[in-house]
Amino acid sequence: MILLEDSRQQKGKHKNIEAYCKQAGIRIVRTKLLVGDYMLAGSAEGAEKGLAGGIKGDISCDSKMGLPEIASNCFQEHERFRAECQLAKELGIKLIVLIEEVPPGGEVRNWVSPLDRYGKPKYRFDPGTLQKVMETMTERYDVQFRFCDGRSTGKQLIEYLKGERT
Secondary structure, eight states, X not given: OEEEEETTSOTTTTHHHXXXXXXXXXXXXXXXXXXXXXXXXXXXXXXXXXXXXXXXXXXXXXXXXXXXXXXXXXXXXXXXXXXXXXXXXXXXXXXXXXXXXXOGGGOGGGOOOOBOTTSSBSOOOOHHHHHHHHHHHHHHHOOEEEEOOGGGHXXXXXXXXXTSOO
C-alpha cells in the first residue's frame, strides 16, 4: 500500500503517522494533491478526475494537530479552507478533517484553551462559534470532522482512507 502525502504538508509534522506507516509496511510518497493532506495511491480512477499519481478511491484526509489549527483554518484562512472544501465536493472526493485532539465530551463547544505562563488563555477563539462553523462546512460541503488521540492517528487515517471507518 502507498500513502500519498501532499508535498505542501510540512515535512515531519506528523511523525506519529510516519511511524505507524513504517511499522505497518506502508510506503509514503510525497506528491501534490488537489485537496487534503493524504490519499491512497492505486488505480487510475483518480487520474480520470485530473488527480496526480492515480488516486485510489474518493477519500482524502486533511490532518490537523489540534483545535487551534482548525480554528485558524476556519477563521483566519476561511476563504482558502472553504475553497478546498468546495473543490473536494465538486470532484466527488469525501474530505475528512482528522483532528489530533478529542474535545471534552466530544463537543468542540466544551473546549477550553490552555493557559500561557501568565495565566491567560493561549488561544483566543470561541469554541461554540468554531463548532457552528464546522457544522456549516459539513452541511454545505459534506466535510467530515473527526477527532482522534495522537497515538492512533496513523491507524485511523488509513482506516478512513480505506473506507473502513466513517
